[in-house]
Amino acid sequence: MLRRTALKTIAAGFPAILKPQNRRPNVIFMMTDDQRADAMSCAGNKILKTPNMDRIAAGGVRFTEGFVTNPLCSPSRGTILTGLHTHAHGVTTNAGESHHFKPGVVTYPMLQQKAGYHTAMIGKWHIATLPAGLGFDHWCILPGQGLYHDPPMIANGGRVQFRGYVDDIIADQALETLRSRPKNKPFSLICNFKAPHRAWVPAQRFEKMYENIAIPEPPTFNTDLSSRPSGIRNSDLQIADMPDFAQRGVPASLPKALRKPLNYQQFVKNYYRVLLGVDENVGRILDYVDKEGLAENTIVVYTGDNGFFMGEYGMFDKRLMYEPSIRVPMLARYPGGWKGGRVDPRNMVLNNDVAHTFLDYCGIERPAHMRHHGESWRPILDNPAAAWRDTWLYEYFEYPGPHCSPIGRGVRTKRYKLIHYIQNPQGHEFFDLEKDPEERRSLYDDPAYQTQVAALSKELERLRGITGDDRSQDGTPTPPCANRMG
Numbered sequence: 145m146l147r148r149t150a151l152k153t154i155a156a157g158f159p160a161i162l163k164p165q166n167r168r169p170n171v172i173f174m175m176t177d178d179q180r181a182d183a184m185s186c187a188g189n190k191i192l193k194t195p196n197m198d199r200i201a202a203g204g205v206r207f208t209e210g211f212v213t214n215p216l217c218s219p220s221r222g223t224i225l226t227g228l229h230t231h232a233h234g235v236t237t238n239a240g241e242s243h244h245f246k247p248g249v250v251t252y253p254m255l256q257q258k259a260g261y262h263t264a265m266i267g268k269w270h271i272a273t274l275p276a277g278l279g280f281d282h283w284c285i286l287p288g289q290g291l292y293h294d295p296p297m298i299a300n301g302g303r304v305q306f307r308g309y310v311d312d313i314i315a316d317q318a319l320e321t322l323r324s325r326p327k328n329k330p331f332s333l334i335c336n337f338k339a340p341h342r343a344w345v346p347a348q349r350f351e352k353m354y355e356n357i358a359i360p361e362p363p364t365f366n367t368d369l370s371s372r373p374s375g376i377r378n379s380d381l382q383i384a385d386m387p388d389f390a391q392r393g394v395p396a397s398l399p400k401a402l403r404k405p406l407n408y409q410q411f412v413k414n415y416y417r418v419l420l421g422v423d424e425n426v427g428r429i430l431d432y433v434d435k436e437g438l439a440e441n442t443i444v445v446y447t448g449d450n451g452f453f454m455g456e457y458g459m460f461d462k463r464l465m466y467e468p469s470i471r472v473p474m475l476a477r478y479p480g481g482w483k484g485g486r487v488d489p490r491n492m493v494l495n496n497d498v499a500h501t502f503l504d505y506c507g508i509e510r511p512a513h514m515r516h517h518g519e520s521w522r523p524i525l526d527n528p529a530a531a532w533r534d535t536w537l538y539e540y541f542e543y544p545g546p547h548c549s550p551i552g553r554g555v556r557t558k559r560y561k562l563i564h565y566i567q568n569p570q571g572h573e574f575f576d577l578e579k580d581p582e583e584r585r586s587l588y589d590d591p592a593y594q595t596q597v598a599a600l601s602k603e604l605e606r607l608r609g610i611t612g613d614d615r616s617q618d619g620t621p622t623p624p625c626a627n628r629m630g
């Protein structure tokens with residue numbers, strides 16, 4: 145008994161020495177633009193090899209059920225920064241008035257900065273509200289979408305011209321930020337790559353990759369969409385219509401049926417080539433963390449801002465609630481915090497959760513307004529069988545706009561998915577993902593599923609209510625859309 149008391153006294157006096165695992169962790173968040181969930185070798189991709197993304201997975205947890213709650217670039221980026229649904233932070237489109245944050249928005253780096261963290265934002269930002277005033281000690285971002293070669297950047301408000309390949313430069317800047325940071329503070333770094341966003345321009349060293357192979361087409365490559373709601377039929381997402389590859393030997397004059405498979409080969413190969421550049425640069429950042437002895441106490445999260453169709457239903461791009469568009473890579477490593485080398489195939493995790501998780505592990509209280517929008521992953525990182533969410537809210541608000549995809553909301557459970565296209569003519573889809581993982585047949589009107597349809601409709605309204613969604617575009621007419629392929 146005496147011995148125990150003595151130990152307690154010592155521990156109380158020297159917590160930093162006796163409990164090194166309680167040091168505040170550093171945080172590195174890395175994100176790509178349009179990387180689908182299976183575009184990593186650790187996720188089973190047989191063509192694309194990503195040894196450095198795989199390193200994060202091997203040392204941490206790979207969530208197979210990782211989703212974005214809005215499959216569009218800027219809205220998803222706003223959600224990462226704030227831990228809120230897009231209707232709450234205000235960035236609901238990729239351009240225009242709703243490309244800005246609502247006034248008074250709170251980002252997780254603002255809270256970290258206030259708590260004594262050194263904070264930095266490097267790479268693709270793509271929100272009209274600039275990072276100044278949003279919690280960064282240092283920032284260096286691409287203006288808008290940015291350029292693949294010789295990109296200009298905006299560094300703390302001033303324009304800087306760089307020479308070289310964009311994702312090499314972003315990693316250079318991230319590494320320079322880490323090297324020059326004040327060493328007496330924990331740090332929080334965001335490093336957002338440009339790839340694999342269209343128009344997929346690879347670094348010169350990867351231009352010849354995959355030249356002599358044929359990429360397999362997915363089973364739904366030629367699946368007919370004519371029975372889908374009008375919003376889907378009117379979307380402009382077909383690979384056959386891509387104008388991108390005339391200079392690469394796919395003339396626009398070819399009949400669509402011939403152009404489609406050729407466009408597909410060009411698109412997927414270049415998509416994979418640009419991701420090879422990302423993977424190398426992920427490796428450079430991990431190498432620094434390892435060599436500096438920071439790995440044990442540094443949280444690394446790697447994800448993408450939305451998924452991507454790769455020929456499913458003949459499509460590319462994202463913007464719909466179908467699986468390829470909402471599923472994203474989700475890797476989380478923190479050797480000092482949770483057990484690594486695991487795959488979690490059970491728990492649905494969201495881009496909303498990232499800010500919640502960081503704040504939790506940094507010991508920073510989450511403000512009340514974040515409640516109901518996301519969750520810290522701590523319970524399921526400690527115990528993958530812990531109680532966890534079984535539904536979540538989906539939304540998409542960019543219309544009219546590029547690709548003319550319909551505004552809508554939805555709710556997903558582990559097994560079912562309800563989608564509501566809210567502008568007239570409204571439409572609904574309901575899928576049983578266990579029986580129909582490729583979402584070939586909507587069961588919305590199937591008498592056998594009316595109980596589940598009603599339950600999910602009710603759940604959708606409940607989720608809207610608790611997250612304060614008061615947008616009222618339901619039942620408004622669908623305006624004409626002229627901005628087709630973007």
Ligand SMILES: [Ca+2]
Nearest residue numbers: 177178217449
């Ligand atoms: Ca994107």
